[in-house]
Amino acid sequence: MECLYFSADRCRSCTLMTVPYELQLQSKVERCQELLSDFGQLAFLPAQPSPEQGFRNKAKMVISGTTEHPTIGILDADGHGVDLRNCGVIDPALRAMFPVVERFIHELKLIPYDVPRRKGELKHVILTLSDTGAIMVRWVLRTKKHFVALRNSLPQFVEKMPPGSVVSVNFLPEHKAVLEGSEEIILTRRTTLQFELNGIPMHLRPQGFFQTNTHIAAALYRQARQWIDDVNPESLWDLYSGVGGFALHCAGEGRTVHGIETSAEAVEAASTSAASLGLDGVQFIVGDATEYALGAGWAPDAVIVNPPRRGISAELAAWLNASDVEHLIYSSCNAPSLARDLKRLDKFTPQLARVMDMFPQTEHFEVIVKLQRSAA
Template sequence: MDCAYFDAGVCRSCSLMGDPYDAQLAGKQRHAEQLLAPFGVGTWHPPVASGERDYRNKAKMVVGGTVDAPTIGILDADGHGIDLQACGICSPGHRSAFPVLARFIALARIAPYEVASRRGELKHLIVTESPDGELMIRFVLRSTEPVARIRKHLPALLAELPQARVVSANILPEHKAVLEGEHEILLTEQQTLPMRLNDVTMHLRPQSFFQTNTAIAAALYAEARDWIRDLAPDSAWDLYSGVGGFALHLATAGGARVTGIETSVEAVASAELSRSDAALERVRFEAGDATAFALGAAPHEAPALVVVNPPRRGIGPELAHWLEASDVSHVLYSSCNAASLARDLAAMPSLRPVRARVFDMFPQTTHFEVMTLLART
């Protein structure tokens, strides 16, 4: 894939841009195999390739420039906006929406935030596209000052962008390098974006995490369900469950009782709505810390299967040591950082990876997802 922004040196976010895709995928496979070699993976399945472009379902864009000529993209080293509206890894739905949103910023007079002077209001635009082409649009603002104007002009935005299902204002008053604040104001009647993957529909609320690459996420969840189906566990925990992707797919694979644990209250609300819609009575979700939940369980409460899908830091020593000492017979570990996966596996020598597979969730970058099935020896 070629990118004019990368070639011009204005955006280097995709560090592998321009490298042949086959070479990218082979390099990720090689890296994963090297990191997990000490643990004797039983079977490496072929890596799952992504489309090279148009793959991101979520665009997290910094807004710069002026109210009459806003930029949607990133900031340069001096804090000036660089416009990336034609970014090739964003979905076509994103690229169609960006010019409309730029016009709306001018119409509603939402001044872009200036990092140097700490003036202005609009910090980021976060736009998510569902598999059905619907959009969730979030305006990340310094204060609630522009909200009334956004409400006033929202009908014009929805008329020009009818695929916008959910629109919200997120309030981030602090001057710090974070993407969003805690306070969310829903501006549309619809509050969730349906994300239909395989035969499961998940309802995404504004502050809920969802895998970045829809096609690869669908492949990941389908593979997890296939790996688990033959094990036929009677009970399972999905730790770091997010909006319930793994839990809901596992629940449709058999009759296991599944408990999902996630720190984000918004994600838990999303998962509960999806569970109710699917009438999956043997699935439940709770808001809480994954490690604390496991350490607080009685020995007889340990399930046959534990699914973990942690952030880049991994599950950490406490949870790894608990799993090592437990009676859990299988662990399904989906990792976005093979280095932290390797550290966690070193702390669980009784749980051997019997199969593994790389899923290229992030083409044009060095990042990837790797899923392993661990069995107790």
């Protein structure tokens, strides 16, 4: 893949841009095998490749410049805007929305936020694309100065969007390096962006988390479903369940599934999906994964963990070791913390692993591992 932004040294986010994709994938597998080399019995399935470009279903764009000449992209080292609206790793359907965003910045006289001067209103525009073609657009403002203008322009803005789309406004009053604040107002009647992965409906609310590569997310859920169906547990926990991807895919007749997630919005979205599928045996609960496990008073037959980059806690690893859980699936976006946690999980034997290339053109990747309780 060629990128003029990379060649011109305007953006270096994609550190492997000049490396042929086959070599990228090979190096990720080799890196993962190196990190997990202490587990000699661990076999690696063929890596799951991704499309090389246009794979990102989310665009987190910094708005800078002026009302007349806004930049849509990132900030340089000095806090000035670098326009990246033709970024090749972003899905073309999202890139097609950038001229619409710019038009509304002009027409509504929205004032881009100037980071060095700490002045202005419009900080970011965050766009997410569903595999159905619908788009979620989130305007991130410093104050409510432009809110009425955005709300009143909603009919005209929605006209430029695909059916089933969602528009919201987020408020980030603080001057700090984050993308969004805690307050969000949804402007459209539709409040969730619906995905259809492997025939499973999933709902994403504005502040919910969803994988940035829909193609790989679908493959990841299929792999977990296959491994769970192979052992056919009667009970399953999906810890760090997010919007319910693993839990919904692994639900089965006669199988009880509990999804545990700290985000109340994500739990609400996952519960909506379960209800639409008529999954009476699937329940999503707001809570901390470690606290839930330690306080549940019982253990399921199988557990899936999909933690953030820091991995699972030492307490959760110790509980899993001491529990009656027989089967464990660990999905990780950070192989070093995965390697640490697999060493902690010394009562389980890692059997199979698969690298899932969630982030082409970078050194990052997802890896999913199947573990079995070791024989006594």
